[in-house]
Amino acid sequence: MSQPALPSTSGTAWHSLPIKEALAAIESAETGLTADEAARRLKDVGPNVIQRAKGDSAFKLLFRQINDPLIYVLLASAALAMIMGEAIDGSVVLAVVVLNTAIGFVQELRAGKAIEALAGMVPQSATVVRGGQRSVIPAADVVPGDVVVLEAGDKVPADARLISVKNLRVDESALTGESVPSDKHVDAVPEDAGVGDRKDLAFGGTLVTSGTATAVVFATGGATELGRISSMLHEATEIETPLTRSMAKVGRVLTIAIVAVALVIVGVALLRGYPPVDAMLAGISLAVAAIPEGLPAIITISLAIGVQRMARRRAVIRKLPAVETLGSTGVICSDKTGTLTRNEMTVRALWTPAGTPPAGASAQGGAGETLEVTGVGYAPVGELRRDGAPVGEAPEPVRALLRAGLLCNDARMKRDGDACGIEGDPTEGALVVAAQKLGVDVEATRREYPRIDAVPFSSELQLMATLHEAPGGERVIFMKGAPEVVLGRAAIGDAERAQVIAEVERMAAQGMRLLAVASRTQGRDAASLDEAHLAEGFELLGLQGMIDPPRPEAIDAIKACHDAGITVKMITGDHLATARAIGEQLGLVREGGRAMNGTEIARLSDEELRAAAASTNVFARVAPEHKLRLVRALQADGRVVAMTGDGVNDAPALKQANIGVAMGITGTAVSKESADVVLTDDNFASIRAAVEEGRRVYDNLVKALAFVLPTNLGEALILLVAVMTFPILGGAPLMPITAVQILWVNLVATVALSLPLAFEAMEKDVMGRPPRDPSEPILSRFVLVRTAIVAVLMTAGAIGLFLYEYFTEVRGGVVSEVAYREAQTAAVTTVVLFQIFYVLNCRSLRDSMLKIGLFSNPWIYVGIGALLALQLCFVYAPFMHTLFGSAPLSLGSWINSTLVALTILPVMSVERWWRLRKARRTAAEAQPADAGVQRVAGATAGH
Numbered sequence: 001m002s003q004p005a006l007p008s009t010s011g012t013a014w015h016s017l018p019i020k021e022a023l024a025a026i027e028s029a030e031t032g033l034t035a036d037e038a039a040r041r042l043k044d045v046g047p048n049v050i051q052r053a054k055g056d057s058a059f060k061l062l063f064r065q066i067n068d069p070l071i072y073v074l075l076a077s078a079a080l081a082m083i084m085g086e087a088i089d090g091s092v093v094l095a096v097v098v099l100n101t102a103i104g105f106v107q108e109l110r111a112g113k114a115i116e117a118l119a120g121m122v123p124q125s126a127t128v129v130r131g132g133q134r135s136v137i138p139a140a141d142v143v144p145g146d147v148v149v150l151e152a153g154d155k156v157p158a159d160a161r162l163i164s165v166k167n168l169r170v171d172e173s174a175l176t177g178e179s180v181p182s183d184k185h186v187d188a189v190p191e192d193a194g195v196g197d198r199k200d201l202a203f204g205g206t207l208v209t210s211g212t213a214t215a216v217v218f219a220t221g222g223a224t225e226l227g228r229i230s231s232m233l234h235e236a237t238e239i240e241t242p243l244t245r246s247m248a249k250v251g252r253v254l255t256i257a258i259v260a261v262a263l264v265i266v267g268v269a270l271l272r273g274y275p276p277v278d279a280m281l282a283g284i285s286l287a288v289a290a291i292p293e294g295l296p297a298i299i300t301i302s303l304a305i306g307v308q309r310m311a312r313r314r315a316v317i318r319k320l321p322a323v324e325t326l327g328s329t330g331v332i333c334s335d336k337t338g339t340l341t342r343n344e345m346t347v348r349a350l351w352t353p354a355g356t357p358p359a360g361a362s363a364q365g366g367a368g369e370t371l372e373v374t375g376v377g378y379a380p381v382g383e384l385r386r387d388g389a390p391v392g393e394a395p396e397p398v399r400a401l402l403r404a405g406l407l408c409n410d411a412r413m414k415r416d417g418d419a420c421g422i423e424g425d426p427t428e429g430a431l432v433v434a435a436q437k438l439g440v441d442v443e444a445t446r447r448e449y450p451r452i453d454a455v456p457f458s459s460e461l462q463l464m465a466t467l468h469e470a471p472g473g474e475r476v477i478f479m480k481g482a483p484e485v486v487l488g489r490a491a492i493g494d495a496e497r498a499q500v501i502a503e504v505e506r507m508a509a510q511g512m513r514l515l516a517v518a519s520r521t522q523g524r525d526a527a528s529l530d531e532a533h534l535a536e537g538f539e540l541l542g543l544q545g546m547i548d549p550p551r552p553e554a555i556d557a558i559k560a561c562h563d564a565g566i567t568v569k570m571i572t573g574d575h576l577a578t579a580r581a582i583g584e585q586l587g588l589v590r591e592g593g594r595a596m597n598g599t600e601i602a603r604l605s606d607e608e609l610r611a612a613a614a615s616t617n618v619f620a621r622v623a624p625e626h627k628l629r630l631v632r633a634l635q636a637d638g639r640v641v642a643m644t645g646d647g648v649n650d651a652p653a654l655k656q657a658n659i660g661v662a663m664g665i666t667g668t669a670v671s672k673e674s675a676d677v678v679l680t681d682d683n684f685a686s687i688r689a690a691v692e693e694g695r696r697v698y699d700n701l702v703k704a705l706a707f708v709l710p711t712n713l714g715e716a717l718i719l720l721v722a723v724m725t726f727p728i729l730g731g732a733p734l735m736p737i738t739a740v741q742i743l744w745v746n747l748v749a750t751v752a753l754s755l756p757l758a759f760e761a762m763e764k765d766v767m768g769r770p771p772r773d774p775s776e777p778i779l780s781r782f783v784l785v786r787t788a789i790v791a792v793l794m795t796a797g798a799i800g801l802f803l804y805e806y807f808t809e810v811r812g813g814v815v816s817e818v819a820y821r822e823a824q825t826a827a828v829t830t831v832v833l834f835q836i837f838y839v840l841n842c843r844s845l846r847d848s849m850l851k852i853g854l855f856s857n858p859w860i861y862v863g864i865g866a867l868l869a870l871q872l873c874f875v876y877a878p879f880m881h882t883l884f885g886s887a888p889l890s891l892g893s894w895i896n897s898t899l900v901a902l903t904i905l906p907v908m909s910v911e912r913w914w915r916l917r918k919a920r921r922t923a924a925e926a927q928p929a930d931a932g933v934q935r936v937a938g939a940t941a942g943h
Contacts, residue, residue: 014161014218015198016191022161028145028216030163032129041143048142048158048220050230066101076287126157129214142220150202150213158204159224160215162186167211167458170202173337174647174668175225175624176573180426181209183459194598194621195225195649196573199459205648211459229624232652233674243324243701246778247299253779258290261716269723282723282735290716298704298751302758306697314680315690316664322676324701325659326694329566330639330771333631333657336572336579338666338682339644340558340586341548344377345426347434348512348549350384351503352397352542353496368499368542370507371398373434376549378413378420380436394438401542402440404517405431407449408466408478413442427513430546431480449476453529461485467522467529475526479518479538486516490540503543511581512545547578550585557688558587565770566691571619571627573649579620588617597621601629609633627653640774644679644687645671661687696762698772699845704754706783707842710790711750711835715742717795718827734820736802736827740884744874749832752867753839756859760843761852782845786911793907794834797900802827805893821887825875826897829889832871833901836864841908846916848909 014022023029033041075094126139129147139157142148148160156170162184169181176182176196185199195203202208202215204224221227262283269279306323310316317323337343353368371391375382384391384398394402411424411432422429436442449468452475457464463481470476479486483504487497500516507514518538526533558568570588572579576597583589595618604612606629613633619626627643631653634641643650643657646667651674654660662675663682672678679686718736805826809819843860844852855861874880875889889897 012218013191014159015189015193015201017161018188019161019163019186022218023163023216026145026216026218028147030129030147030214030216031132032147033143033145034131038130038141038143038146041145042141045143046221047140049140050221050224050227062101127151127154142217144217144220146217148215148217150208150215152208152210152212154208156202156204156206156208158217158221159219160202160217162200162202162213162215165211165213165459167456167460168208168213169210169459171207171209172196172203173573173666174670175203175206175649176647178573183462184211184213185459192599195623196621225624226648229648229652232624232628233655243299243321243698243778245774249777250779254290254292258287261290261720262287265720265723268720272723274723282719286716286719290712292708292712292746292750298708298754298758299701301755302697302701302704305758306693309696310677310690310693313689313693314683314686315661315693316678316680317676318672318678319676322659323694323697325640326642326677326691327696327698328640328772328774329642329659329691329694330774331567331569331634332561332642332644332687332691333569333571333627333634333653334644334684334687335646335650335663336570336574336582337548338646338663339679339684340554340570341550341582342377343426343548343666343682345430345513345546346376346549347373347430347544347546349373349507349510349545350398350401350434350542351507351545352395352401353492353500353540368503370503373437375437378422378429378433380413380420380433382437384438397542398438399440400519401517401544402431402435402438403445403449404478404519404541405480405515405544406435406440406442406445407451407468408464408480408517427515427546431515431544434544452527455529455531455534457481461531461534463534465529465534467526467533473524475522475524477520477522477529477533477538479520479534480515483514483516483543486518486538486540489534489536490518490538491536492540500540500543507543507545509577509581510545510547511578512547513578515544515546517541517544547581550582551683551685553683553685555586557685560688560767561691562587564691564695564767567617569613569617569619569630571622571630573622574620576620579618583618593618595620598623598626601626606633606636610636613637624649624652628656631656638774640771642687642691644684645675646682647671650674661690692762692767695766696760697758699763699766700758700760702778702780702783703757703760703842703845705778706786706845707754707757707835707839708750709783709787710794710838711745711831713787713791714794714798714831714834715745717791718798721795721799734806735824736799737824737831738885741824741828741886744884745828745831745835748870749835749867752863752870753835753860756857756863757839757842759857759859761856763844763846765846782915789907789911790834790838790904793904794831797834797903798827798830801830801896801900804896818887821881821885822889822893825886825889826893828886829871829875829894830897830900832867833897834904836867837901837904838908839864841905841912846912848912 012025014025017025124139125136126142127134127136127149128142129149134149142157146158147163148157150156150168162168163186165184165186168184170184171181172178172195178196182196182199184202187200189198189200202213203226204220205226219227222230265286266279266283269282270276274282300320303320303323307317307320310323334340349370349372351368351370369386372385372388373382374385384394409428409431411422411428413429413432413436414421414423420433422432432442435445448471452467452469454466455461455464461481462485463479465477465479468476468478479489483500487500490497492500504514504516518540520538522533561568568586568588570579570583570586574582576595580589580593580595583595584591584593589595594616596612596616597619598621601609601612601619601622609629610633613630614637619630622630627645627650631641631643635656635658640658642659642661643653644661644663645651645654646663648668648670650662651668651670654662654671654674659677660675661677661679662671664672664678664680665682667675667678667682677690715737722734722736802823806819806823809822810816814822839860840849843849843857874884874886880886
């Protein structure tokens with residue numbers, strides 16, 4: 001909306017303006033706007049709310065679910081079944097359509113919740129200064145130029161330039177990905193500073209964790225950072241999943257093929273002299289035979305089973321197709337904090353100056369030494385090491401360093417059963433844990449050195465100091481803070497200072513967050529502490545270097561992803577050095593390898609970014625638009641991208657990615673609503689497990705497809721051959737199987753056997769092969785060849801047995817009508833037994849049933865048992881004779897059907913042997929340089 005009453009502020013870099021210039025640019029003052037001016041601006045710019053774009057109507061959403069070729073095929077199937085007089089069967093097919101449509105409709109209705117959750121981050125009220133007086137107003141009434149007052153616990157109502165601050169810290173993790181609150185100040189920062197480095201700004205929707213401030217608002221509503229993210233959420237497009245694309249193609253192919261073949265069979269029947277009604281009946285029967293009515297149900301149930309398995313492995317699926325898409329993932333873009341790392345700051349290194357003198361004495365020169373601290377997280381378990389060897393008891397300089405870090409500290413350790421945690425700032429908590437880990441009695445030390453006074457940490461001072469009474473009665477000041485600040489107050493010479501700075505740079509290059517610790521005796525009469533006492537004369541006790549350590553299971557999971565041909569990229573709001581160091585430990589980048597920050601990304605064109613995204617695995621200090629561009633760049637290369645995140649800044653990229661993965665513990669409502677998957681433990685290893693399950697689901701879907709389609713094609717071929725070659729008896733066409741019998745096989749027998757395939761155990765090589773090409777059709781060459789072989793064999797067996805049974809009965813003096821029904825029942829039974837023996841072969845597309853284990857999937861035998869019981873009912877129950885035109889069979893007929901159906905086993909064994917032999921020969925001829933590639937090539941032979 002235009003702002004005629006305000007000066008043009010478009011493109012203004014507010015973070016780079018000094019306070020006076022910022023106030024002048026927005027035509028405001030520290031006393032705030034007048035009530036009249038605020039009302040005029042509110043009328044001009046509109047309320048401080050994030051507008052939600054108008055979504056599609058309910059009718060449009062509903063039509064989108066129905067407008068699919070496979071749905072049309074199913075509707076045609078239902079109509080045809082009802083035309084045949086089988087209202088129950090038609091209703092079953094129609095119920096499948098209604099169920100699938102309802103699921104998709106509900107999912108799309110929920111999609112708009114991400115924007116609603118985003119709007120919910122804006123606070124309900126705000127404290128502003130107007131005409132020099134404070135007042136509380138609805139946050140929606142805040143306008144550009146308003147001076148807002150911020151206190152601990154407040155949500156910032158809009159984007160604002162800080163005017164004054166006192167110890168202000170703001171949790172911006174939802175916007176920037178920073179794992180710790182941001183220290184704020186009022187000094188302008190460079191114009192090219194990223195969002196996370198704009199320390200003089202407060203952003204709408206972020207949370208003030210400590211301190212107070214006043215700030216002048218420069219952007220409200222859609223013009224804020226939250227508003228920009230809202231716009232990006234609208235612009236981000238949800239990508240069609242590989243399974244959805246493949247099934248849409250299957251639906252189109254089936255629709256065209258069924259209509260074409262049905263017309264052909266009607267034409268052939270008319271040419272052969274069939275009456276028009278019978279010719280149409282033959283065409284309808286073929287269409288019913290060719291439509292895989294149970295396929296959508298099989299796919300839906302297979303995906304639902306995958307959802308249950310993934311939930312047990314701590315990945316909750318919000319959108320059903322995401323189950324299979326995970327198996328196609330080629331790139332995982334992961335957040336760092338809490339996902340790849342533990343989100344538990346841990347002291348990893350201690351540096352103490354050599355020849356550390358007693359407090360108050362002059363400092364001596366020396367290079368000092370660095371010792372390693374083992375153990376991770378908040379559990380006080382670990383030891384001190386020098387060059388990899390245990391040190392034993394910590395030397396006195398180290399104990400002095402640990403003691404000072406413990407005393408100049410407000411954090412507390414806590415236990416919940418076996419779990420250890422901290423109360424307070426994570427950085428301070430790390431110091432407490434390090435002290436206890438290395439033998440310092442935390443509570444006893446605090447009793448020995450009672451605190452008298454303190455100067456709390458402030459963003460201006462960049463340090464904290466506490467005054468204590470030492471055991472001998474002396475008063476001691478302990479100080480900790482940024483190394484450059486503490487060094488400025490330490491009594492050391494230039495040479496020693498240079499050595500310390502070199503050590504700071506070395507440890508920082510390893511991604512460590514550093515605190516310098518110092519102390520000074522203050523005399524027995526000191527009773528208070530203020531900034532004047534902190535100016536100089538401190539003894540530098542050393543440095544404590546800490547890091548948020550990688551999860552061990554994440555390291556293993558990344559290696560497994562690499563073995564599976566999946567590239568893992570880390571995208572974080574943290575600093576470049578920290579990101580690179582963690583990336584090296586995780587195996588994402590070689591030592592000293594390339595990493596990029598958001599500023600570099602912003603300078604690249606889309607084409608340049610595609611190349612950079614492909615070759616770089618660590619990205620730091622990234623803004624929401626950078627994440628979105630990275631995802632799009634990877635997708636432009638044809639990659640299926642999974643994106644993880646927990647903040648508002650991640651939401652657009654989560655929505656744009658093929659698979660959005662949100663964190664269940666630390667994730668915001670916005671990120672969860674934008675995602676397809678939510679991890680209940682915020683652990684990267686759970687993503688790896690979900691990908692593994694996704695591949696399993698796809699494998700089992702291919703098995704189900706390879707099982708279902710031959711039956712439909714076989715039934716269609718049976719009718720086609722019959723129409724083209726069978727004689728006409730008594731003026732009526734001789735059909736080996738009727739339309740209602742076909743529906744029996746399709747809706748009962750096929751589903752009873754294909755659903756157990758969804759429970760098949762994971763193929764041994766599932767994470768040893770590259771991701772499936774998203775453009776690869778689900779109707780692969782393998783599926784088509786297998787379908788043709790099985791369908792032809794089934795057709796030959798069913799027709800051959802039908803003719804044998806029919807003419808044997810007729811020659812034996814049985815009435816032709818009775819012989820006809822018995823022969824049809826034998827044909828149906830043969831098809832069913834074909835399916836039973838064939839499903840055993842479909843349990844693995846690479847290995848024999850003996851190799852995968854006869855009883856590794858007991859549900860197969862449950863399905864076979866259920867189908868045999870149903871088929872016995874079909875053959876012998878009188879009411880089934882009425883419904884389906886079946887007839888009782890003799891023991892000899894059962895034996896004949898079984899022997900014919902058994903022919904599928906040797907034929908499939910030969911087919912599998914030939915296919916694997918050809919795949920191995922192809923892999924050998926390719927002679928890949930990497931042995932792992934050879935293994936992968938062989939592993940994919942079944943697919």
